[in-house]
């Protein structure tokens with residue numbers, strides 16, 4: 001009986017036959033050599049045929065049309081839809097590089113870098129170069145590993161691979177079971193600032209673009225079910241600018257409200273005051289700061305107590321996002337102003353303890369109330385960032401720091417075991433930081449830069465999205481002249497504006 005497997009075997013044998021057996025005179029007789037030659041130069045043959053057809057049909061006009069129409073069509077396409085044009089051009093170029101640059105040398109490079117494996121019978125096998133893609137940083141080779149190989153084998157040979165491919169650096173990243181990506185780094189995309197003159201609105205809080213990775217691609221964060229983030233770095237390393245660029249996208253979403261407390265007491269955040277539900281640039285009046293923190297804390301408690309009864313779910317993130325129930329981002333810049341009590345008088349210390357306690361509660365319990373607390377500091381020590389707060393912050397960003405201890409205070413002990421550290425970031429690379437990626441590994445990223453005038457223009461454009469926190473059930477801000485705080489949705493406006 002002819003089974004499917006037998007049939008396929010026969011077809012394969014027949015296809016292989018000419019290559020294996022038909023040689024010399026037989027090949028000449030059958031003309032098979034001609035078919036193979038034409039197939040080998042198929043692009044050239046096709047182009048020649050097109051030229052001949054054009055010439056024989058329209059004469060010289062046909063040739064002129066051939067020379068002019070395709071470039072014109074390509075230029076028009078690029079002008080009308082640059083994305084699809086770029087996509088196709090990249091694919092064609094990547095295919096060309098796969099066939100004519102990398103595949104031609106692949107086996108030799110694998111053997112030279114000792115990444116081949118002997119096979120029975122004296123032959124050897126090499127990992128399979130599956131495809132090539134183009135990234136801003138350089139070419140990316142997608143490789144299927146041989147059985148028994150692991151990405152670590154390639155990581156060990158990264159230097160040899162870089163020399164063999166003639167590039168300054170090769171980065172290796174696992175891309176799935178049995179697969180690795182070799183990124184041939186031709187330029188450091190993090191070396192140059194990325195300045196944005198406008199920021200697209202964030203529509204999906206589960207994919208918020210925040211920075212560019214070393215492969216030149218955007219990194220995103222999932223802000224659902226996140227309670228807190230800590231960020232630190234020396235003065236001028238780019239903390240505030242990094243937060244600003246992200247806030248510019250978020251504030252354009254009606255389902256996001258911002259609360260900003262700037263412990264520097266300056267105007268770094270004044271651009272957002274027209275859009276922020278609450279804004280306070282106080283570095284000395286800790287009562288004003290406590291009033292805002294209390295208000296957010298009150299909103300958290302209100303949501304935790306009422307959410308299930310009123311909206312049907314105890315977890316904010318299981319509910320649809322809408323402007324009537326916004327996510328609240330609380331940014332506390334230079335948080336050490338309020339948490340580090342060294343040198344404070346006793347009264348101020350008491351206020352600082354209360355602020356720290358409230359921030360701690362927000363960090364621990366804010367997740368299911370849709371409140372995300374983001375603490376930034378230029379002094380990443382346990383005095384400025386109490387470990388109870390830091391250890392509950394699942395998102396951590398370290399801009400340039402000076403010591404390993406500071407790096408650990410932000411990123412945790414993982415940084416001690418990693419080759420990537422914020423201590424290495426050069427001073428002139430402001431805006432470059434180390435973050436943990438989705439797989440928990442540390443990586444360098446560059447935050448885009450949005451100058452304060454651009455940020456202010458965006459905030460003004462969407463100022464009508466601003467709401468008082470009292471609209472959502474937060475208590476009003478404590479007003480000293482009345483000697484108490486007003487509770488509930490009917491409370492006073494929440495602003496403590498510098």
Ligand SMILES: Nc1ncnc2c1ncn2[C@@H]1O[C@H](COP(=O)(O)OP(=O)(O)OP(=O)(O)O)[C@@H](O)[C@H]1O
Pocket residue numbers: 193194233234235236237238239240241242264378430431432446447448449
């Ligand atoms: N992503 C970036 N790209 C290019 N330049 C940047 C970037 N971030 C910051 N800078 C430059 O560095 C300067 C300082 O940045 P920023 O104010 O954000 O630092 P910081 O870490 O918040 O400092 P401080 O702790 O003193 O507030 C900016 O004014 C800008 O010139």
